[in-house]
Amino acid sequence: MAGLEVRDVTVRYGGATAVDGVSLAVAPGEVVALLGPSGCGKSSLLRAVAGLEPLAGGRVAYDGADLAGVPVHRRRFGLMFQDGQLFPHRDVGRNVAYGLETQPLGRAARDARVAELLDLVGLAGYERRPVPTLSGGEQQRVALARALAPRPRLLLLDEPLSALDRQLRERLANEVRSVLVGTGTTAVFVTHDHAEAAVVADRVAVMDAGRLLQVAAPDELRTAPASDRVAEFLGLRG
């Protein structure tokens, strides 16, 4: 099967089960949001897909190949977190170039790729800017450019906009959507904000207490929530 396949995945911390037998497929070029309340296991599932958390059960495969035993850096996945985790002592250009350093690219090709990515995220010409002079929104744009630069086959985003204020979050959610769609990037986007999930994703996977409650397109979720709990998460009730 092409794309990401998560089958019956369980993640445990000691005796506590954070992810409880989750199955989810993400097709090539598709953006899926993982939506749910704090502590429901979204980050744990994302980390398990990335290879950062061991599986207590189940399997994660990409393009039909089981990833058990494949370390994080060999999965060709990109990662982006709430706090973009930029290198403060590198300028913007060298942050974006970071993921390209292991690739056999000449300097001119690397610079061109950095410029292309900065243009894509609306920061053309920012190469020499020191990271501490950037606003929070600009920093997340740089983090997105950095994550996309090596052309990951899957991008995993963990609450990438949560540290920003609501207005900026809404605008950036739209921008992230168009960057992902424009680059044909396959992505899983973790959020606790249902409006953000609906803007960013082709399908939304609603998660609660370690399990998936429903996976559907945003419109379908709104018109046909599978349960009261799903409706509650979507702000339709309660």
Ligand SMILES: Nc1ncnc2c1ncn2[C@@H]1O[C@H](COP(=O)(O)OP(=O)(O)OP(=O)(O)O)[C@@H](O)[C@H]1O
């Ligand atoms: N390293 C860890 N050790 C022990 N328990 C953990 C660890 N990481 C997460 N947990 C627990 O696993 C459960 C799921 O956490 P997780 O971070 O995956 O949820 P989440 O939905 O991403 O939450 P949030 O939106 O608050 O980040 C929580 O009960 C959490 O306390």
